[in-house]
Amino acid sequence: MxxxxxxxxxxxxxxxxxxxxxxxxxxxxxxxxxxxxxxxxxxxxxxxxxxxxxxxxxxxxxxxxxxxxxxxxxxxxxxxxxxxxxxxxxxxxxxxxxxxxxxxxxxxxxxxxxxxxxxxxxxxxxxxxxxxxxxxxxxxxxxxxxxxxxxxxxxxxxxxxxxxxxxxxxxLDARQVRAGYAEIAKYGLIEDADFFVWLEANGHAVIEGDLEARCYAIEKAVAGKARIVAADERETGDKRALLNLGHTFGHALEAETGYSERLLHGEAVALGCVQAMTFSAERRLCSADDAERTRAHFAAVGLPTSLAEAGITASGEVLTRHMASDKKKAGGKVAFILSRGIGQAYVDRTVDMADVAAFLDRNG
Structure with missing residues (x-):
């Protein structure tokens, strides 16, 4: 055990x-x-x-x-x-x-x-x-x-x-397993670049039911979350907020689809992680290669990586309106989890929502 x-x-x-x-x-x-x-x-x-x-x-x-x-x-x-x-x-x-x-x-x-x-x-x-x-x-x-x-x-x-x-x-059906896998990959993107490399090599084994691979991946993800929760249980600082990588974008997409089977939570997180990494790359915070690795990995395991793939046609303005009710908002500013590279996520409270809307319109 x-x-x-x-x-x-x-x-x-x-x-x-x-x-x-x-x-x-x-x-x-x-x-x-x-x-x-x-x-x-x-x-x-x-x-x-x-x-x-x-x-x-x-x-x-x-x-x-x-x-x-x-x-x-x-x-x-x-x-x-x-x-x-x-x-x-x-x-x-x-x-x-x-x-x-x-x-x-x-x-x-x-x-x-x-x-x-x-x-x-x-x-x-x-x-x-x-x-x-x-x-x-x-x-x-x-x-x-x-x-x-x-x-x-x-x-x-x-x-x-x-x-x-x-x-x-x-x-579980394969779609549900893939959706759960998105949250595993998220931990590699947040703080463990080596784990993300392991997932690039072993992600299919995790999804396809290899018990040893599944147990290892689950343990790594849980241990990552446990460390963060122990450091910032009630999200009073920025440490626990890192767990929301992909979620600010993802929750907006879930809201647009009515929290329905059209887009499962994990699928929204995968798409949100791709968007967060791509947005970070456009702002020259991380490399374009890191953003592409993220997109390619989620695509390789069968998760959506674009709004069009997820059947979402809403404008960037509509999607950012969904973000306005984000519970992590402080001082009227929405907290975005961005990245300086794979394994180097951080909280940014200075993002202009108009920039996000324009980004979403460009990256549908």
Whole structure:
């Protein structure tokens, strides 16, 4: 088992990574079982595909599944309110832990519900997608979407444990795996040029299911995020903001597509990373070769690298309007994560939105 500690003082926890870990859920989750039961929040698709494995592993435990519809639409006030009512109907006590069993939507929704239920109870992340393995399950960001934008209502609420079993990815379709891979590559672009080189050579193995390659890539990505979260848990400085490489552009594209299946979050991040690197190259912050390597790598693994490829025809002005509601905005300025080269991302709060709009119009 690979174990990555998230060092947060008295709120520290471990991320445990191993094939077959789901079958060990009874042992791994034993410290969080109260009164012989465990409440598990999942979505209907995940539960149909993986629920029996989890239930069998928790032999002798009264497993109480609480299911919501699959998809980004479940990150809403309506679903949150219904979930809270259903959890309270189970007479959950503050000392209990809720298990989030699913992808990023389930992790974000369950984490937020746990943060506010009875003024805060514990939860455990058991993520089931590559995207949630390396991104949303670690770091304690929870929340829902509202009309003004993505993840604008939420709370910082750290899990007590994260269990990652790469074998659960075998039920995902290739598109979902590729989308998750974008978040892995992001860590190489942020601060680890050597890891990006490794991904250029081994990315296909990660996507195609090589367990050793997957475990290594997941561990590297999680360790990168854990270091950043430990240094800047609540994004009060610029360190944690680096994790948003590709996201300022990407969230605008997601908003334009209605947070729908037209453009998955990881696909938007891939496209956003390409745009951030290309914008940086145009401003002579990084080399054109670094921007091209980024584009070529994402293209090679089957991810979109242009607005046209993603079917987005909106003008730069429209897309920058979406960016205006970015939750990382401070003093009226949107924070852009730009790059001085692969592995050298930094935060820039001086970017003129008119320049971004013109860039997007040139680089559709």
């Amino acid at each position: 690979r174990v990555v500690p998230v060092e947060l003082g008295d709120r520290a926890y471990e991320v445990r990574i191993a094939p077959g870990l789901l079958e060990q859920a009874g042992k791994q989750l034993q410290p969080f079982i109260r009164g012989g039961r465990l409440v598990v929040v999942s979505d209907e698709q995940v539960w149909a595909a993986q629920g029996a494995r989890l239930t069998e592993a928790l032999d002798g435990v009264d497993v109480n599944p609480v299911l919501v519809a699959a998809g980004e639409g479940s990150k809403s006030f309506t679903v949150l309110a219904d979930l809270m009512d259903r959890l309270l109907a189970l007479e959950i006590e503050r000392s209990e832990h809720i298990v989030a069993f699913g992808g990023g939507v389930i992790g974000d929704l369950t984490g937020f519900a746990s943060a506010i239920l009875k003024r805060g109870c514990g939860f455990v992340q058991v993520p089931t997608t590559l995207l949630s393995h390396v991104d949303s399950s670690v770091g304690g960001k929870t929340g829902i979407n509202v009309a003004a934008g993505k993840n604008l209502v939420g709370a910082f609420h750290q899990p007590s444990l994260v269990l990652i079993d790469p074998e659960v990815l075998d039920t």
